Amino acid sequence: STTHDAPTAAASGANATERFKSDKTSGVSATPSERVDLLVREVLEAVHATIRKHKVTYDEYNALKSWLIGVGEDGEWPLFLDVWVEHVVEEVATEHREGNKGTIEGPYYVPGAPQRGARGAVPMRNGEPGTPLVWSGRVTSTDGSALGQASIELWHADAHGLYSQFAPGIPEWNLRATFSTDTDGTFEITTVRPAPYQIPTDGACGKLIAAAGWHAWRPAHLHVKVSAPGHEQLTAQLYFPGDEHNDDDIASAVKPELVLAPKPAGDGRGETVSYDFVLAPV
Ligand code: MBD
Ligand code: FE
Numbered sequence: 001s002t003t004h005d006a007p008t009a010a011a012s013g014a015n016a017t018e019r020f021k022s023d024k025t026s027g028v029s030a031t032p033s034e035r036v037d038l039l040v041r042e043v044l045e046a047v048h049a050t051i052r053k054h055k056v057t058y059d060e061y062n063a064l065k066s067w068l069i070g071v072g073e074d075g076e077w078p079l080f081l082d083v084w085v086e087h088v089v090e091e092v093a094t095e096h097r098e099g100n101k102g103t104i105e106g107p108y109y110v111p112g113a114p115q116r117g118a119r120g121a122v123p124m125r126n127g128e129p130g131t132p133l134v135w136s137g138r139v140t141s142t143d144g145s146a147l148g149q150a151s152i153e154l155w156h157a158d159a160h161g162l163y164s165q166f167a168p169g170i171p172e173w174n175l176r177a178t179f180s181t182d183t184d185g186t187f188e189i190t191t192v193r194p195a196p197y198q199i200p201t202d203g204a205c206g207k208l209i210a211a212a213g214w215h216a217w218r219p220a221h222l223h224v225k226v227s228a229p230g231h232e233q234l235t236a237q238l239y240f241p242g243d244e245h246n247d248d249d250i251a252s253a254v255k256p257e258l259v260l261a262p263k264p265a266g267d268g269r270g271e272t273v274s275y276d277f278v279l280a281p282v
Contacts, residue, residue: 007167009203013075015166016107020078023111070204078107079205087252090235098142099278101257102236106223108163113153113176121190122154122177130159130192132270133262138185139226139277146185147279150228153178156194156221181228193271194220196245209250218251219243224277231279238275 050056071080086104094102114123139150155176157163164174175194181187199216200206209216221237239246239259246254262271 007162007200009076009200009206010074011168012166012200013079013203015075016078017075019110019165020107023109067204067208070207074203074205076200076203076205079199079203082106083199083205083251090253097232097280099232099280100226100234100236101255102234103253103255103258104237104251105225105235106237106251106253108166109153109155109223109225110165110176111153113155113178114173116177116179116189118180118182118186119188120177120179122175123171123173124192125171125174128158128174128192130194132190132265132267133193134188134190134265134270134272136186136188136272136274137276139181139187139228139279140185141228141231142278142280146181146183147228147231148181148183148185150181150185150187150226150277150279151178152181152187152189152277153225154189154191155223156191157197159192159195161195161197191222193240194222196220196243199250214250215245215248216250217245218249219245219254221253226277226279228279230281232282234277234279236277 071077082104086106090102090104116122139147139152141147153176155163158170158175162170164170164172164176175191177189179187179189197218197220199209199218201210201216206216220240220243223235223237225233225235227233237253237258239254241259241261246259260273260275262273264270265272
């Protein structure tokens with residue numbers, strides 16, 4: 001890509017903030033005041049305890065204040081929360097669920113990606129960079145029965161670690177599609193391997209990472225939402241073996257059950273992989 005369309009934290013953050021407001025807030029009903037009282041009070045008490053324990057100074061308090069203002073200005077609340085908080089919400093929300101393990105959604109899902117049937121390729125540019133990947137699998141219920149009317153929404157970064165609709169200069173639905181299953185529950189998806197994702201370094205979250213001496217990486221991953229009538233929707237991510245960040249994902253979202261086992265394809269260029277989903281009845 002050229003310098004004029006280099007991604008910025010503020011542009012990607014503004015898109016993620018708008019996305020969140022239009023998709024995720026209409027179903028949010030008023031939180032009961034007992035819960036607001038309990039949860040906000042305990043979070044504040046934990047902050048107060050940290051200030052006392054470490055004798056936080058006015059300089060440090062003002063550094064926090066200035067950083068929090070920056071998170072909003074850069075539109076990075078979706079990024080900050082999904083990277084450092086969502087994994088525990090997901091853990092609690094799914095701890096009693098049978099079937100496939102899931103993981104966090106993250107800030108870059110867009111509903112309504114183009115339909116590609118049970119066998120097909122995600123929308124790609126001519127010469128889309130990255131190792132071609134053909135993924136076959138099957139969706140079943142926890143009792144082993146095939147789910148022939150399942151849908152698999154797939155979205156992922158390109159070989160530069162960039163997501164369409166959040167980084168500039170990428171076609172709208174690039175590397176985003178909705179697949180279905182055949183009557184026996186099977187599907188076959190053709191895409192390319194994504195690259196590891198780096199948190200934008202020029203925004204508030206990147207500055208925090210630098211100030212703390214952390215790293216800014218998520219391992220390469222494919223995002224999916226799998227749904228079928230009468231079943232709980234599964235939100236997951238699939239990872240690649242040997243990625244150096246599988247063990248220290250900045251978003252703490254890797255689980256061993258979600259690591260793929262790709263094999264070289266016969267063409268000497270691409271890879272094939274098999275991965276199935278098991279959904280829990282509602
Ligand atoms: C991502 O691509 C992602 O999946 C998460 C969870 C956070 C930031 C970027
Ligand atoms: Fe992601």
